[in-house]
Amino acid sequence: MAALSAWFWNERFWLPHNVTWADLADPAPGVEYPKAGHLLSALPLALGIFAVRVVFERCIAGPCASMLQIQTELSRRAQPNAVLDKVFTSITKSPDSKHLEGLSKQLDWDVRKIQRWFRQRRNQDKPSNRTKFCESMWRFTFYLCIFTYGIRFLWQSPWMWDTRHCWYNYPYQVLSSGLYYYYITELAFYWSLMFSQFTDIKRKDFLIMFIHHLATISLISFSYVNNMLRVGSLVMCVHDTSDFLLEAAKLANYAKSQRLCDILFVVFSMIFFGTRLIIFPFWILNTTLFESWEIIGPYPSWWLFNSLLLVLQLLHVIWSYLIARIAFKAIMRGKVGKDERSDIESSSEEETETTLKERLKTAQSRGENGTNGHFGSKPWSQNHNNW
Secondary structure, rough: HHHHHHHOOOOHHOOOOOOOOHHHHHOOOOOOOOOOOHHHHHHHHHHHHHHHHHHHHHHHHHHHHOOOOOEEEEEEOOOOHHHHHHHHHOOOOOOOOOHHHHHHHHHHHHHHHHHHHHHHHHHOOOOOOOHHHHHHHHHHHHHHHHHHHHHHHHOOOOOHHHHHHOOOOOOOOOOOOHHHHHHEEEHHHHHHHHHHHHHOOOOOOOHHHHHHHHHHHHHHHHHHHOOOHHHEEEEHHHHHHHHHHHHHHHHHOOOOOOOHHHHHHHHHHHHHHHHHHHHHHHHHHHHHHHHHHHHOOHHHHHHHHHHHHHHHHHHHHHHHHHHHHHHHHHHOHHHOOOOOOOOOOOHHHHHHHHHHHHHHHHHHHHHHOOOOOOOHHHHHHHHHOOO
16 A cells, blocks of 8 residues: 555656655645645535535525425326336336337337336436426525635635746645635535435436536546645636526526526626636636746646646537537527426427327328329428428
């Protein structure tokens, strides 16, 4: 274990040239530098944040949902069936035509009846609008509070106005109490999200969000250990700027206030594009790549830190593209689309699609389309457009 620890904490990787862990171990009286052990305090704080969330959703968000008449939808439950339950839990939640035909013969059920059963069974596992409203209200409250704290703290910090201060006298930069609380609270919040994923109703994006939370925790912890807290605080503040607006737009959507939802989504999109595609690359990456190179020079963990930030910027571009697509569709449709991660499925759309496919198949086999067994171009185009 000692050899493994010595390998992991290799000074040549973590610290700039001619700097050792011993140099940071015993600072002057009243001076504190970041230490890896400080990160452990985020774990009990994460449990505390999780407990606060439970109380908040029950005592504050729940009554707010009731005031806005957001109730739990009572979706029709699928009738118990051992065969279909086994397929649903062990094989697939959305069977293809081959599975449907096999189940139809095995159970002597109509294919559409089996499709309806699977749709109802999937809907049982999906959170209601009330549940999602409470969750979004909690995130909105936290993101707004942490952003307010972060911007007030950074407003008084010299590195917000001159990013070169992120690297002056690095790594011998004093850890202030304000910076410590900012970092540990952010880290604890993402730990709490990791915990809550296993107790909340699982969604389609469970794995994606798990990886996202894990990457965020890793990046925050990494920047803390090698004392890149100043630039790290800028990164966190830039990301917090738009998060609470997205949650606010979700709240308006669940409350069925479409106009407010549209306005908030437009504001969120503008701020997201401005912070992630302009401020982050031209302000944050500029200082981590070029100003730091000029002042302290590169070293192994410097390369890793900047590589992670560049990957993050690539994700910003991808997310911006997806948001732009949603915004474009919203403009064409006249409103922002709903959250597609976990909404209750519409039976009418699925049944309409199934019915149309069955009719097309029947027409192909029987030739009942008024054109001697061949589809006329005009009727087909009309049907296709209606579909």
